[in-house]
Amino acid sequence: MTTSSSSLLGERTAAAPPVRIVHLGLGAFHRSHQAWYTARAADAEQWGIAAYSGRRAALAEALSAQQGLYTLVVRSPDDDRAERIGSIVRAHGGSELDRFLADVAAPTTAIVSLTITEAAYSSAETDVDVPVLRSLGEGVEPTDAEPRTALGRLVVALEGRRRGGGGSLALVSCDNLPDNGGVLRAAVGSLADAVPGLGDWVEEHVSFVSSSVDRITPRLSDDETAELVDRYGDRAPVVAEPFSDWVIAGAFPAGRPQWETAGARFTDDLDPWEARKLWLLNGAHTLLASLGRLRGHLTVAEAIVDTECLRAVDAYWDEACRHLPVALGLAEYRAALLDRFRNPRIRHLLAQIGLDADTKMRVRIAPVAERERRAGRSAAACAAVVAAWLAVEGQGSDLPAVRLAVADLSAVLGADADFVEAVHRNRRQVGDLTLR
Numbered sequence: 138m139t140t141s142s143s144s145l146l147g148e149r150t151a152a153a154p155p156v157r158i159v160h161l162g163l164g165a166f167h168r169s170h171q172a173w174y175t176a177r178a179a180d181a182e183q184w185g186i187a188a189y190s191g192r193r194a195a196l197a198e199a200l201s202a203q204q205g206l207y208t209l210v211v212r213s214p215d216d217d218r219a220e221r222i223g224s225i226v227r228a229h230g231g232s233e234l235d236r237f238l239a240d241v242a243a244p245t246t247a248i249v250s251l252t253i254t255e256a257a258y259s260s261a262e263t264d265v266d267v268p269v270l271r272s273l274g275e276g277v278e279p280t281d282a283e284p285r286t287a288l289g290r291l292v293v294a295l296e297g298r299r300r301g302g303g304g305s306l307a308l309v310s311c312d313n314l315p316d317n318g319g320v321l322r323a324a325v326g327s328l329a330d331a332v333p334g335l336g337d338w339v340e341e342h343v344s345f346v347s348s349s350v351d352r353i354t355p356r357l358s359d360d361e362t363a364e365l366v367d368r369y370g371d372r373a374p375v376v377a378e379p380f381s382d383w384v385i386a387g388a389f390p391a392g393r394p395q396w397e398t399a400g401a402r403f404t405d406d407l408d409p410w411e412a413r414k415l416w417l418l419n420g421a422h423t424l425l426a427s428l429g430r431l432r433g434h435l436t437v438a439e440a441i442v443d444t445e446c447l448r449a450v451d452a453y454w455d456e457a458c459r460h461l462p463v464a465l466g467l468a469e470y471r472a473a474l475l476d477r478f479r480n481p482r483i484r485h486l487l488a489q490i491g492l493d494a495d496t497k498m499r500v501r502i503a504p505v506a507e508r509e510r511r512a513g514r515s516a517a518a519c520a521a522v523v524a525a526w527l528a529v530e531g532q533g534s535d536l537p538a539v540r541l542a543v544a545d546l547s548a549v550l551g552a553d554a555d556f557v558e559a560v561h562r563n564r565r566q567v568g569d570l571t572l573r
């Protein structure tokens with residue numbers, strides 16, 4: 138259903154689809170992407186989502202008051218087109234652990250999907266839950282456990298499914314990480330090993346699906362939200378660009394929606410698509426989040442029309458593209474990205490994109506720089522990105538500090554004196570953002 142204005146929400150007239158997907162990380166992106174694909178799939182009436190926020194309950198409360206229904210505002214440079222999305226049938230705060238355990242344990246649940254941010258997969262975050270998981274092997278019931286992290290909650294819930302005989306299922310990571318299914322497998326596997334027998338059960342019953350996800354979905358300011366609440370009579374609207382892509386690799390032992398009928402693509406070879414998206418789109422966003430802010434810009438659309446930022450993005454893309462298959466249509470992809478970044482009606486804040494920047498630098502900029510250096514080139518554009526990031530973080534005041542920071546991104550680059558020197562040279566030319 139599409140329209141250009143006024144409320145679409147109304148009430149559900151047909152029965153809500155049965156919950157067969159549990160989502161962890163109810164935020165803007167899940168609603169513009171996976172929930173949208175599920176709602177548009179040919180078998181949408183068979184696939185409902187129970188979505189759990191990571192931390193705050195406010196969005197879940199607003200959605201619950203609307204039977205899970207919400208308005209997706211597809212924002213092009215010229216206009217807004219609104220769609221009513223009905224695939225989320227229940228929304229919960231992250232603290233509703235009993236409900237989450239019951240949903241994951243239900244034999245009817247076939248998929249658990251995640252958008253929990255890149256940082257949420259690191260052991261630095263999840264290790265806090267190892268004692269909680271150990272306690273499950275010492276007689277504590279999953280329903281009495283008190284995990285604190287998203288993956289801790291997920292692993293407690295998998296133990297509940299194992300004990301209840303709920304059978305095989307697929308975990309689908311939709312976070313912007315290379316090999317996100319593999320990263321999830323490693324993180325879940327290492328937590329599951331703390332519970333006797335669970336590691337083996339996970340290996341046998343859990344499929345880790347990787348996916349490359351793409352749809353620019355900015356966090357809305359309070360003013361933007363208020364305007365949309367007024368316009369659509371919806372307390373939980375979400376705004377996204379018209380473009381959308383989802384490339385998926387992996388098995389779904391308990392079935393899945395016909396997402397391909399909504400435009401998703403299934404492949405056995407995700408790597409090139411994933412690298413193209415993460416290096417070119419997210420890498421450029423990561424670059425702009427530093428350089429753009431140093432140059433006084435607030436949003437991607439503002440930064441990309443600054444010739445200095447555009448030049449830096451182009452130079453970084455040249456370096457990245459040397460390590461991507463030409464058959465992926467790189468020139469067209471770059472041109473299309475520039476159009477997407479320039480969309481003046483998408484207010485994508487650089488400060489939002491700059492969160493957890495070290496994690497992102499490690500998996501986006503460092504791999505390109507390493508490949509350039511291995512090929513005998515300077516990686517000058519990557520060195521400039523690293524210097525801009527250090528300036529925003531207020532780090533790298535002298536050569537040893539630069540070396541330390543670069544080594545934290547990549548041991549190989551940290552040991553590369555020429556690269557470290559290039560970063561240091563660039564760093565001396567830019568002042569700290571924090572000092573402005």
Ligand SMILES: NC(=O)c1ccc[n+]([C@@H]2O[C@H](COP(=O)([O-])OP(=O)(O)OC[C@H]3O[C@@H](n4cnc5c(N)ncnc54)[C@H](O)[C@@H]3O)[C@@H](O)[C@H]2O)c1
Pocket residue numbers: 161162163164165166167189190191192193252253254255256257262286287311312313314350351352353354355356
């Ligand atoms: N917004 C986009 O354009 C976009 C596009 C592609 C992929 N993604 C991926 O989706 C993720 C979420 O983006 P969003 O726009 O929905 O953000 P959001 O802030 O709207 O929602 C993020 C959700 O994750 C939860 N969360 C945050 N930090 C967490 C943590 N450490 N552990 C567990 N849960 C946590 C939050 O509580 C919230 O439920 C991104 O980090 C990215 O990996 C986003």
Ligand SMILES: O=P(O)(O)OC[C@@H](O)[C@@H](O)[C@H](O)[C@H](O)CO
Pocket residue numbers: 255313350351352353354418419422423489490497
């Ligand atoms: O937090 P990040 O860096 O993974 O992502 C911020 C944006 O680059 C990202 O949300 C893009 O808009 C998205 O990946 C587009 O598909």
